[in-house]
Amino acid sequence: MMDDWTNDRTYTWLMSTNTQNQTTIDPAATLDTRFKEAIHAAVPDLPQSQIQTHITASRQPKFGDFQSNCAMPIAKRFKMQPRELAAKIIEHLDVSGVAEPITDANIAGPGFINVTLLPDAISESLGAMDNKQLGIVVPDSPPTVVVDVCGVNLAKQMHVGHLRSTVIGDAIARLYERMGYKVIRQSHVGDWGLPIAMVVEQLITIEDAGEDLSSLTLSELNSMYKKVQAACKAETKALELIQRVGGHAKAEIELNERIADANASLEKAKSRLVALQSGDERSVQVWQRIYDITMNACLSTCKRLHTKITDEHSAGESTYRDELAPLVQDLIDRKIAIEDEGALVVQCDGIKEPTIIRKRDGGFLYATTDLAAIKRRVSKLGGDIVVYCVDSRQSLHFKQVFAAAHKAGYDKTQAGNDATLVHAMFGTVLGDDNKPLKSRSGENLNLTDLLDEAVARASATVAEKNPDMSESDRADISEAVAMAAVKYADLSTERIKDYVMNFDRMLAFEGDTGPYLLYAVVRIRSIFRKANELNIDLSNIESAPFNLNEPSEKALALMLLRYPSLIKNAGQSCEPNRLCSFVYDLASAYSAFFDKCPVLKNNDEQVRASRLRLCDLTGRVLTDALDTLGIPTVERM
RNA sequence: GCCCCGAUAGCUCAGCUGGAUAGAGCAACGGACUUCUAAUCCGUAGGUCGUAGGUUCGAAUCCUACUCGGGGUGCCA
Structure with a gap:
């Protein structure tokens, strides 16, 4: 069910991504270059290395597609009027081939310079991005x-x-x-270290008592770990308290005994550690058993999580x-x-x-x-x-x-x-009591249980939406949907923040969730499946000119063009959540497009080809971004 | 005591390193399926960005103090 049609396609006309200049893809980067030149010409006193263009995407359509906020800080530094400076900058600004001509009417507020891209420039950029690397430039000698x-x-x-x-x-x-x-x-x-030596010691003791440990499970090891930890923990603080406050003599004796027991266990564990460290055969053998059992389980969970x-x-x-x-x-x-x-x-x-x-x-x-x-x-x-x-x-x-x-x-x-x-630190997962989850004794909220619960819930939803689906397809899709939900929930928030563990939130399938992203991909693939059924010729869509007349088409296109810089941004800051927001915004933009712009139903062949290509490119960017997050996609759901 | 981190809509969270009217999702309300998958879309409502100062054309974002919450702090990992 996990398919990678993205990689199956062959691209013969644009494979030379290494030599390709990224500025041809990202309009913001092109504008950055053009503005730098203009600022340098307008303010020669400003060292070129210090020029900052402050190009950002505009928040509202009435302000155009991009804006430069460069005039205000420079004006401040040179004690000029920002709007006058903005006027001076646009005198030297050449945006030909990229944006509509910039005039005084483009200067707004305290000195914003608003830029509206030429439709052809967006189309060209999209075309330049439409290659296997999706516009991402790989460094010559990567670190x-x-x-x-x-x-x-x-x-x-x-x-x-x-x-x-x-x-x-x-x-x-x-x-x-x-x-x-x-x-x-x-x-x-x-x-x-000592905690492991404790478990080794315990296992050897049990084995010596004649118990068979050949079918030992991780769950059993886990409870043994907890037990020996507790056994070795001397309750000296309680004893001090009793002695100071003057508690029951019987309690004091009992505590003293427990401390003696704990000390004895600890001593045994310490000598076991010495034996282990010096390569004692039996110790190493038991240690290896523990290692294998733990790592088998761990690595299979890593695999299940698609890491x-x-x-x-x-x-x-x-x-x-x-x-x-x-x-x-x-x-x-x-x-x-x-x-x-x-x-x-x-x-x-x-x-x-x-x-x-x-x-x-x-x-x-x-x-x-x-x-x-x-x-x-x-x-x-x-x-x-x-x-x-x-x-x-x-x-x-x-x-x-x-x-x-x-x-x-x-x-x-x-x-x-x-x-x-x-x-790259991350916050603690908390329980309902706002305390780290692991401190809740008795609560056995292990990762496998969470994943199983996720799959169970996904399976119910998949079955509800696809009553006729085969058992095995349903199982595959449920697994994928569940992992997407769990992983996206964990990846999409700022990693440094703590969060309270909540099943319903983590396993939600609507709105800003992993399944929503998969759904966008599924809708795209469904269009291509349908196109094949209708015998629509897809051979030429790879070179079809983009025409972006509908607002939702343009919005989708501008979103796609942000992809290369976003990967860089998210990567360098080690913040996958930035990529998550992007994927969500892209899926959102696609959903809006999907609603407003019929693809196969459109009888104009040019428009249809353009939209098919837009769908295809969106599908590949979504798939690529999700793959970068470690979330595999599905064909249907 | 000292140090680090956090506080944004009823709830859960974004906010691209100082920009224009602070954005999403859930929950609420109102619309859109004989249509390329409605796990969707469109709209309405919801805010003193913890508090008080400061920096400047402009602050959720930067500086200071404080409040609340979490964590850490010489022989555990």
């Missing part, structure tokens, strides 16, 4: 981007919080890929174990790390809290591992940009680690530049 995604922990099921690092992280990676960058995904799996995260991207904390001691020694030798209160720390300018990289007892911490990760990602994987798609609560941690890595020079690329380290 390498390493994107940190997913980041699950061993022995734990993925919960809704993992949706974010997986789905948003993958979308950021896809955005960079779409820009032509070389992208390497890395999943920093939490597979090392490109696979086994080869797993780079767990355990893979850094042999790199930590040499790294710490290097930092000591170069006096970057110093001892403080028994711990080894790196102190960085502007950050009060020191970065602790070795505990008093000699153990390493997650900052140590993350330093090693930066080093590997930059020097070994060749990352020019390293993006971390991780919870916002880690912001201080990454601030510290980035600064420490910089101080140590671990962020130096092979070319000798400083790699760009970005924490």
